[in-house]
Amino acid sequence: xxxxxxxxxxxxxxxxxxxxGREVAALEKVSLDVAEGELVCILGQSGCGKSTxxxxxxxxxxxxxxSIDLGGRRVGMMFQDANLFPWLTVRGNIDLALRLSGVPxxxxxxxxxxxxxxxxxxxxGSRRPHELSGGxxxxxxxxxxxxxxxxxxxxxxxxxxxxxxxxxxxxxxxxRIWAERGLTxxxxxxNVRESARLGDRVIVMAPGPGRISHDVRNSLPRxxxxxxxxxxxxxxxxxxxxxLRDDEAARA
Amino acid sequence: MLRALGRRTWPPxxxxxxxxxIWQVTVWSGWKPSYVLxxxxxxFEALGEQLATEKFWIAIATTMSRALVxxxxxxxxxxxxxxxxxxxRVLRAAVGxxxxxxxxxxxxxxxxxxxxxxxxxxxxxxxxxxxxxxxSIANGVISGTDDVPPxxxxxxxxxxxxxxxxxxxxxxxxxxxxxLAGLKQGWAFAWRSLMAxxxxxxxxxxxxxxxxxxxxxxxxxxxxxxxxxIVILVVGxxxxxxxxxxxxxxxxxxxxxxxxL
Ligand SMILES: Nc1ncnc2c1ncn2[C@@H]1O[C@H](COP(=O)(O)OP(=O)(O)OP(=O)(O)O)[C@@H](O)[C@H]1O
Ligand SMILES: [Mg+2]
Numbered sequence: 001x002x003x004x005x006x007x008x009x010x011x012x013x014x015x016x017x018x019x020x021g022r023e024v025a026a027l028e029k030v031s032l033d034v035a036e037g038e039l040v041c042i043l044g045q046s047g048c049g050k051s052t053x054x055x056x057x058x059x060x061x062x063x064x065x066x067s068i069d070l071g072g073r074r075v076g077m078m079f080q081d082a083n084l085f086p087w088l089t090v091r092g093n094i095d096l097a098l099r100l101s102g103v104p105x106x107x108x109x110x111x112x113x114x115x116x117x118x119x120x121x122x123x124x125g126s127r128r129p130h131e132l133s134g135g136x137x138x139x140x141x142x143x144x145x146x147x148x149x150x151x152x153x154x155x156x157x158x159x160x161x162x163x164x165x166x167x168x169x170x171x172x173x174x175x176r177i178w179a180e181r182g183l184t185x186x187x188x189x190x191n192v193r194e195s196a197r198l199g200d201r202v203i204v205m206a207p208g209p210g211r212i213s214h215d216v217r218n219s220l221p222r223x224x225x226x227x228x229x230x231x232x233x234x235x236x237x238x239x240x241x242x243x244l245r246d247d248e249a250a251r252a
Numbered sequence: 253m254l255r256a257l258g259r260r261t262w263p264p265x266x267x268x269x270x271x272x273x274i275w276q277v278t279v280w281s282g283w284k285p286s287y288v289l290x291x292x293x294x295x296f297e298a299l300g301e302q303l304a305t306e307k308f309w310i311a312i313a314t315t316m317s318r319a320l321v322x323x324x325x326x327x328x329x330x331x332x333x334x335x336x337x338x339x340x341r342v343l344r345a346a347v348g349x350x351x352x353x354x355x356x357x358x359x360x361x362x363x364x365x366x367x368x369x370x371x372x373x374x375x376x377x378x379x380x381x382x383x384x385x386x387x388s389i390a391n392g393v394i395s396g397t398d399d400v401p402p403x404x405x406x407x408x409x410x411x412x413x414x415x416x417x418x419x420x421x422x423x424x425x426x427x428x429x430x431x432l433a434g435l436k437q438g439w440a441f442a443w444r445s446l447m448a449x450x451x452x453x454x455x456x457x458x459x460x461x462x463x464x465x466x467x468x469x470x471x472x473x474x475x476x477x478x479x480x481x482i483v484i485l486v487v488g489x490x491x492x493x494x495x496x497x498x499x500x501x502x503x504x505x506x507x508x509x510x511x512x513l
Contacts, residue, residue, distance in 0.1 A: 060406050076410065083407040086506035087425045096421055100412040130507020148411060 007073055007152060007184040008034040008057060013066035014209075015052055025209035026052045029066070032203065032212065039178055039185045041199035043192060043238065049210025050188045051080055054154045057186065073184075076150030078158050080188075082137035084129035084144070090116070091125035094144050101149035115143040118173050120166065134161045142170065146177060152184045160190065168226060171197060175222065192242070196234040197226050204241055214241045290475040299479035311459040312483070315450065318374070318460070322381030323442045330386035330438060331431075334393025339419070348394070351387045359384035359445035363452045377449035384445035385438040392434015396427025429502055436495035443488045 010032040016023035027049045034040050042050050055061045056068055058077045084093050091112050098108045116122050119139035129137055138161055145153065155174075159167045175198065178185055189195050195202045196218060204214035216238060220230050272292050279291040286294070302308045337343045337351070362380045370376040400423055408422040450462020461484055468477035500510045 058410055060409065079403065079407060081403065083403050085404065085407075085422070085425070086508075087428065087502075097411050100417065100421070128505060128507060144411075 005036045005071075006033050007036040007038070007070065008032070008186070009069040009071075010053075010057065011067045011069070013053075013056060013063045013068060015049070015056060015061070015064050016209075027056075027063075028209040028211050030210070030212055031066075032215075034184060034186065036184055037182050038200050039175075039187065039198060040201045040203060041195035042186060042188045042203045042205060043190070043195045043242075044205030044210075045190070045207060048205045048207035050205060051156055052210065053205075054156050054186060054188060057152075058154055070152060073151040074149065075152045075154060076145050076148035077154040078141055078145035078156060080156040080160075082129070082134075082141040084137055084140055086129050089126050089128055090121070090132070090140050093129070093140060094147050097144045097147035101147065103147075103149075111147065115147055118146065118177070119143045120169060135163065135166065138162065139166075139170070142174075150183075152186070153178075154186045156188045157190065158187075159194070164226075167194075171226070172223075174198070192238050193226060193231060193235040196220075196231045196238060197224055197228075202238060204238065214238075216241065287472070288474060290478070294475045295478045295482070298473075298475035299482060302476065302479055302483075307459050308464070311461055311464050312487075314458055314460040315446065315462070316487070318377060318381070318450075319442060319446055322378050322446060323385060323439060325378065326382045326385035326389055326438055326442060327435070329382060330389025330434070331393060333386065334390035334397075334431075334434075337390065338394045338397040338423075344394075351390050351394070354383065354387040355391065357383075359441065360448040360452075363449065367453060372453050372455055374455070376453050377446065380449055381442050381445045385442035388438040388441055389431075389434045392431045392437070393427060396430030396434070397423050399430060400426040429499060429506075429508070432495060432499040432502060436492060436499065439491055439495060440488070443491070447484060 010030055012029045012031050013027060014025065014029055015027040016025045018024050030049075030053065042053065044050055052061070054077065056063055057070070058075050059068075060077075084090075085096065088096060094112045094115055095108055098111055099105075103111060112125065113122070116125060119142050121136060121139055121143070124132065124136065124140075129140070132140065138158060142155075142158055145155070158174075159170050162170060171194075174185075174187075177183065187195075187198055189198075199218050202214075202216045202218055203212055204216065205211065206213040218234055220228075220234060224231050276291055279286065279289055283289070290298075333347070333351070337347050359380050362383055363376070366376040366379045370379060404422060404426060405418070408418055413421055447462055450460045451466060454463055454466065461480060464480045465477060468474070468480060503510065
């Protein structure tokens with residue numbers, strides 16, 4: 001760990017669901033320190049406990065054992081599903097986030113326009129969530145999570161349903177806001193290359209029960225692009241790490 | 253536009269026509285003498301005559317103002333109780349099943365008690381109307397807040413909504429469709445209770461739709477009786493439509509399907 005301050009400390013956290021005697025272990029003894037200002041990607045196959053880990057960090061659920069310390073930092077979260085409020089328009093959804101963060105009314109309209117530009121949805125402000133495509137809904141959710149006044153941002157597969165071009169743009173914007181605001185980001189993804197494109201560090205998780213199998217530093221210089229050879233090479237190495245683990249599992 | 257309107261109106265119009273035909277055929281069959289069961293033509297003539305009398309409009313005004321007062325009190329009381337019960341675990345355990353119990357109680361069974369308590373007065377009627385309608389409205393609030401999708405609650409919590417602001421910004425708007433359904437049901441109960449009340453609690457020298465029914469029965473004026481029944485039906489249905497339209501507008505705004513509540 002570098003000398004900078006730890007923003008997220010996950011200390012041998014286990015989480016199981018279900019009634020006593022018939023528990024399903026979703027996470028077992030997961031430990032993880034994330035430095036302030038770090039952008040950490042969490043990579044792992046479906047069901048290995050990535051969302052569970054984010055929910056625990058967000059404080060939405062309590063660990064069965066172990067502890068999580070954020071040093072009193074404020075957390076924002078973007079869920080795997082957009083979870084927009086269906087009774088509010090796109091603007092209304094973002095407005096509510098700003099309002100709950102204490103942004104005064106006069107400043108909100110301009111911020112909403114700015115956020116809609118960032119997620120490339122200008123002019124959709126008056127639409128309702130059900131009138132948007134899945135990818136558009138995700139981007140409104142991104143705008144809403146960026147509207148929060150937070151120091152730690154948790155993102156659960158935010159760009160899984162976007163086309164490649166929009167996704168590239170969202171990567172640039174996420175990176176920009178991360179750098180501007182000095183955010184600490186935990187970014188969950190299935191996509192190996194995306195993790196190599198974005199992360200300072202890539203945490204690889206393994207299922208059954210969920211645990212951390214690799215913690216890979218990724219010090220490729222920014223700006224990076226999905227198409228960069230270096231990113232592809234890093235992704236290749238991560239792939240091998242995942243593969244290796246699968247082989248081990250097959251042998252066991 | 254006109255065509256769409258036509259498509260929406262013809263089914264109910266057809267249904268009414270069928271009912272009228274059955275009615276007319278029954279009359280023609282000679283099952284009952286025409287002074288006991290008059291045909292549609294005689295009834296609509298009686299209805300026209302009634303509409304021209306001052307007494308009818310006074311009766312309607314009395315009945316509607318009772319409905320308004322009773323439903324208004326039910327609205328305030330039912331909403332307050334619903335909010336209190338849905339936000340407190342203790343209250344829910346204590347009062348929750350009582351509310352459902354009250355809902356299954358036929359309101360007419362309250363009248364003897366109400367008359368003993370309040371005498372033959374307006375209060376007796378209002379009392380029973382409120383007992384009929386308020387539980388439905390409270391239940392609308394409770395089931396609405398119970399059914400708020402948990403992931404929306406979590407989202408709101410992450411956005412910083414707690415306690416009162418969570419209620420105001422998420423629970424209440426999310427519960428709105430169920431609340432409107434509760435209002436609609438509450439209205440149906442209020443209207444039924446009110447008609448029962450006006451038949452049982454007859455206050456002297458105060459014409460109302462219920463009193464009209466009694467009056468026509470005593471004079472064996474079936475045409476007048478049926479025409480009053482039609483008025484009661486029409487008023488009930490019209491108010492019900494208002495709630496349906498509101499509920500469906502709210503649902504459409506959220507991308508939920510239109511329901512025939
Ligand atoms: N509320 C819950 N009740 C019971 N089991 C749960 C609950 N939430 C998660 N689980 C279980 O915990 C495990 C991890 O789930 P989680 O949602 O964290 O996976 P994930 O890594 O986010 O998967 P995906 O990539 O598909 O989103 C799964 O086996 C899941 O069935
Ligand atoms: Mg997940």
